[in-house]
Each structure stands twice: as structure tokens, then as C-alpha cells.
Amino acid sequence: DIVMTQTPLSSPVTLGQPASISCRSSQSLVHTDGNTYLSWLQQRPGQPPRLLIYKISNRFSGVPDRFGGSGAGTDFTLKISRVEAEDVGVYYCMQTAQFPYTFGRGTKLEIK
Amino acid sequence: QVHLQQSGPGLLKPSQTLSLTCAISGDSVSSNTAAWNWIRQSPSRGLEWLGRTYYRSQWYFDYAVSVKSRMTIDADASKNQFSLQLNSVIPEDTAIYYCVRVDYDRSGSSQNWFDPWGQGTLVTVSS
Numbered sequence: 001d002i003v004m005t006q007t008p009l010s011s012p013v014t015l016g017q018p019a020s021i022s023c024r025s026s027q028s029l030v031h032t033d034g035n036t037y038l039s040w041l042q043q044r045p046g047q048p049p050r051l052l053i054y055k056i057s058n059r060f061s062g063v064p065d066r067f068g069g070s071g072a073g074t075d076f077t078l079k080i081s082r083v084e085a086e087d088v089g090v091y092y093c094m095q096t097a098q099f100p101y102t103f104g105r106g107t108k109l110e111i112k
Numbered sequence: 113q114v115h116l117q118q119s120g121p122g123l124l125k126p127s128q129t130l131s132l133t134c135a136i137s138g139d140s141v142s143s144n145t146a147a148w149n150w151i152r153q154s155p156s157r158g159l160e161w162l163g164r165t166y167y168r169s170q171w172y173f174d175y176a177v178s179v180k181s182r183m184t185i186d187a188d189a190s191k192n193q194f195s196l197q198l199n200s201v202i203p204e205d206t207a208i209y210y211c212v213r214v215d216y217d218r219s220g221s222s223q224n225w226f227d228p229w230g231q232g233t234l235v236t237v238s239s
Contacts, residue, residue: 033222041226048229049159092159095225096214100176101161101227109180 002027002095006104008028012112019080021107028073030097037097040069040078043106044089052091053078085111114138116211116230117129124237130198134211141187141194142167147214148194150185154207165194168220187193201237208232 003026013019021040030035038056039050051060053069056076066081072086080087093104120132132150139146147166153159162174165185171186184197198205210232215224 033224037223039226047233048231049225051225054225055223059226060227094159094226096226099174100178103159103161105158 002029002098002102003099004093004095004102004104006040006091006093006107009105009106010090010110011100012110013080013083014112015085016082019083019087019093019109021078021093021109023071023076023078023104025074025095026098029095030073035056037095037096038069038071038076040067041092041094041103042087042089043092049092080109083109083111114228115214116213116228118209118211118233120209120229120233120235122198122234122236123239124235126202126237128237130201130205130235130237131195132209132211132233132235133193133195135191135193136213137192139213140189141192142189144220145216145218146170147210147216148185148187149214150196150209151212152207152209153232156204157207160207164214164237166220169195180229203237206235207236224235 005024007022022112029038033046036056040053042052043049052063052067057069066077090106090108115137117135147164149164150162165173165186165187182199186193211230214226
């Protein structure tokens with residue numbers, strides 16, 4: 001199985017400041033169809049995960065443009081340009097390039 | 113807009129069978145540009161993909177090796193829903209279970225996004 005390693009585990013951030021989360025996969029996420037299947041999810045307390053980014057850098061419908069994804073191959077990053085109070089939660093990276101689909105263990109974003 | 117509504121019992125005893133249903137509105141379970149997945153989440157195992165079904169001229173089913181021997185996914189086009197059955201549950205199957213739609217391109221072969229997610233069902237396995 002592909003192992004997804006996220007860092008940091010916890011990220012205290014000041015409101016209005018940027019935040020960055022890294023995700024590394026144990027194998028390349030480039031699929032045979034040429035796409036790289038790396039997504040980012042946000043989970044607020046008591047809610048299901050919510051899709052933010054798919055295929056590395058595509059923002060899903062309704063996701064604020066302060067969220068951005070980048071990376072290639074095995075190294076990926078989620079950046080929030082200016083953290084807002086509503087961004088508090090746990091962020092997960094997810095690979096769907098190979099079965100079984102696997103997830104990082106999550107990064108908890110907190111406000112300082 | 114697609115919406116997924118989950119239903120099913122939340123408390124089971126070890127060795128019983130877990131049955132969950134995900135009712136679809138705004139799309140068809142037989143869509144050629146969708147796949148229907150089950151994912152669970154627990155503090156010990158994190159998020160864990162369990163399996164999926166999709167229709168591309170015929171029905172296909174994929175399962176995680178960890179549950180393959182105990183799990184069955186079914187699709188019911190007449191009710192526009194899909195379901196999960198997990199046999200011989202153990203306490204380690206305690207988790208929140210989610211159904212999720214995956215969007216595909218027109219050809220039905222290239223993934224787009226994982227959305228929407230069902231509301232989640234907390235399943236507790238305890239004697």
C-alpha cells in the first residue's frame with residue numbers, strides 16, 4: 001500500500017498568516033493515464049471530510065482561493081495564503097492513484 | 113446537486129453483520145461518470161478506503177484487501193442506492209462509515225473529484 005506521510009502533525013497559526021502542510025507518498029502518484037491523483041480534504045469537528053483540492057492543484061467548487069495545492073510525483077503541499085478562523089480543523093492528503101486508496105494521518109490546524 | 117443520505121444501525125454485537133445503505137439524489141447509481149465508494153474513519157486506523165462499485169456497461173466492484181473476505185457492496189438501480197455489508201464484525205470495525213461519490217470524465221475512466229460525502233454513520237461494535 002502507498003503510505004502517505006503528512007507534516008506537521010499540528011500547526012498553530014496566527015489569523016491572517018499563511019499556513020503550509022506537506023504530504024509525501026511512498027510511491028509516485030502518477031497514474032498510467034498521466035494524471036496525478038493527490039487530493040486534500042478538510043475536516044471540521046463533527047463533520048464529514050470536505051474536498052478542497054483534487055489532482056494536486058485543482059480547487060473544488062466553492063473552495064476559497066486562499067487554498068492552493070502544488071507538487072509532483074511524491075511531494076505535495078497545501079498552502080493557505082491567509083488563515084481565517086473557519087479554517088480550523090484537520091487536513092488530510094489522499095492518494096487515489098493506486099488501490100487501496102490511502103490517506104495521511106492528518107494535520108491539525110489551530111489558531112494561536 | 114448530488115446528495116448522499118446514509119442509513120443503517122449504529123450498534124452491533126461482535127459476529128453480527130453490518131448493513132449500511134447510501135441513497136442517492138441528483139445522480140444515478142448507474143451513471144457512467146461516477147463511482148460509489150465506502151470509506152471509514154476511526155481514531156486508531158484513521159481514514160480507510162473500503163471499496164467501491166461503478167457501472168460501465170456492467171457492474172464492477174473493488175474491495176480493500178483488509179475487508180475483502182467479509183465485505184460486499186451492492187447497487188440497486190431501482191432504488192437508486194448502494195449498500196455495504198460487512199460480515200462477522202469485530203470491535204475493530206467500530207468507526208464512522210461514509211459513502212462518497214467519485215466523479216469521472218466523460219469517458220468514465222479518468223477520475224475527477226471525491227464529492228459529495230454522506231453524513232456519516234457511527235457504527236459501534238460492542239458486546
